[in-house]
Amino acid sequence: MVLNPYKKFFTLCTLTFTVTFCLQLDPSEVLLVSFDGFRWDYIYKFPTLNFHRLIEDGVYVKQVSNVFITKTYPNHYSMVTGLYAENHGIVANEMYDPVLNKTFSMDTLDIYDSEFWEEAVPIWITNQNEGHKSGVAMWPGSDVNISGVYPSFYLPYNELVSFEYRVAKLIEWFTSNEPINLGLLYWEEPDDSAHLLGPDNPFMSKVIKEVDEKLGYLVAEMKKAGLWDTVNLIVTSDHGMEQCSSDRVIELDNYVDENLYTLVDRSPTVAILPKEGKLEDVYEALANAHPNMTVYKKEDIPERFHYIHNSRIQPILAVADLGWTILQSRSGGYLEGNHGYDNTEPNMHPLLLAHGPAFKRNVTKEAMNLTDLYPLLCHLLDIQPLPNNGSLSQVQDLLASTDPPFLSNYVDPESYASFVGVFLGSVLALAFLLIFIKHVTRSQMSAPEVEHPEITQPLLDV
Numbered sequence: 001m002v003l004n005p006y007k008k009f010f011t012l013c014t015l016t017f018t019v020t021f022c023l024q025l026d027p028s029e030v031l032l033v034s035f036d037g038f039r040w041d042y043i044y045k046f047p048t049l050n051f052h053r054l055i056e057d058g059v060y061v062k063q064v065s066n067v068f069i070t071k072t073y074p075n076h077y078s079m080v081t082g083l084y085a086e087n088h089g090i091v092a093n094e095m096y097d098p099v100l101n102k103t104f105s106m107d108t109l110d111i112y113d114s115e116f117w118e119e120a121v122p123i124w125i126t127n128q129n130e131g132h133k134s135g136v137a138m139w140p141g142s143d144v145n146i147s148g149v150y151p152s153f154y155l156p157y158n159e160l161v162s163f164e165y166r167v168a169k170l171i172e173w174f175t176s177n178e179p180i181n182l183g184l185l186y187w188e189e190p191d192d193s194a195h196l197l198g199p200d201n202p203f204m205s206k207v208i209k210e211v212d213e214k215l216g217y218l219v220a221e222m223k224k225a226g227l228w229d230t231v232n233l234i235v236t237s238d239h240g241m242e243q244c245s246s247d248r249v250i251e252l253d254n255y256v257d258e259n260l261y262t263l264v265d266r267s268p269t270v271a272i273l274p275k276e277g278k279l280e281d282v283y284e285a286l287a288n289a290h291p292n293m294t295v296y297k298k299e300d301i302p303e304r305f306h307y308i309h310n311s312r313i314q315p316i317l318a319v320a321d322l323g324w325t326i327l328q329s330r331s332g333g334y335l336e337g338n339h340g341y342d343n344t345e346p347n348m349h350p351l352l353l354a355h356g357p358a359f360k361r362n363v364t365k366e367a368m369n370l371t372d373l374y375p376l377l378c379h380l381l382d383i384q385p386l387p388n389n390g391s392l393s394q395v396q397d398l399l400a401s402t403d404p405p406f407l408s409n410y411v412d413p414e415s416y417a418s419f420v421g422v423f424l425g426s427v428l429a430l431a432f433l434l435i436f437i438k439h440v441t442r443s444q445m446s447a448p449e450v451e452h453p454e455i456t457q458p459l460l461d462v
Helices: 005-022 049-057 072-081 123-129 163-174 191-197 204-224 279-286 370-381 413-445
Strands: 029-035 059-065 094-097 102-105 134-137 153-155 182-187 231-236 249-251 261-265 269-274 293-297 316-320 325-327 352-355 363-369
Touching: 029 072, 029 163, 029 204, 029 370, 049 204, 049 231, 049 352, 059 370, 072 123, 072 370, 094 261, 094 269, 123 134, 123 182, 123 370, 134 163, 153 163, 163 182, 163 204, 182 204, 191 204, 204 231, 231 370, 269 279, 279 293, 279 316, 316 325, 363 370
Parallel strands: 029 182, 029 231, 059 363, 134 153, 134 182, 249 325
Antiparallel strands: 059 352, 094 102, 231 352, 261 269, 269 316, 293 316
């Protein structure tokens, strides 16, 4: 009996590719949700049934240590880059870049100037560069042309667009013929209301209840669309919130001439650009001006802030104590609630909840760093993270399995060696198959008579 080459070829191919691809873990789908300004302890201060249900069914990190300064744009960009503000370049909500000679403000179209965003690459671009699709609903920076790239699907920012519509678009993108594997969703509350009311105001109970209902709506829609058991949902925020008071206001006009400087970013962390030749005058006037305000020259900013090494950080930085407000004058606009304080202050911290096939259930962790979220996202998506300030090892205890994906997400020589070994093994196996086919085909073209046919019988019945 002559061996059937095609049957043997099929068997060897099956074995080769089964071994190779069984080593791979299918990259999972991820939806990251940010409720702006959701302080870590709101779930204890106000009724939050849906948040607590998610805690019982997933993982819960009580406090997330965010990056300085504790404001919206710096922290949302840290979530999707894993970098401190000094490294990703979005150092504040209001900025001046002396190299570009340009300003950046949430109140103007300056925020769409791509040059401000291109010191880092957000995760939606990395995800798309690896052949996947991303869908982003209102996330800060997502409607900016960063390095010539937008998300695969996105909604241009418009705070009038309802939460329900944003959810509907994400569900649509996750369930389309060419689905996304990464979704990001941003919602302005409870930040907007807490600025006006202050987090200690009794009316915040209604605001937090509405946010809780939004979360419940999202979960219900994911279940309805068949996504609840397949998509890894992560819910977090950019910062917390502190109650302020008109009795705790520091007026810079009482200490320094306003004509000597420009106020770039505002309370409670104030970025000051002195006029040419006036740095020492401004610094000396403010250094010991008020016991609840700490003033630094740029080079003296504490290293723990990771807030020195960028040209957009101004020569003088004034930081108010928790609950205090720094204004140029009383006419500068006072808020009942604010954030932007020292990032070691617990009231500046958000929480993090997660549910999905990649996560454990009913597990609580005391704390994590916001920068660790990025390597976690890359791990879940099975994409290679760019250099970052986070660490996957700090959050691996949240995962149901700590086995790394086939294409390692870590800069680990052993992981690369494993990948190269499997790859080379597959190449050698394919080369062997091609030689084998060529040899058997030639043998069949002029097959000799077999004197001892039992020798040609396969050892295994294939």
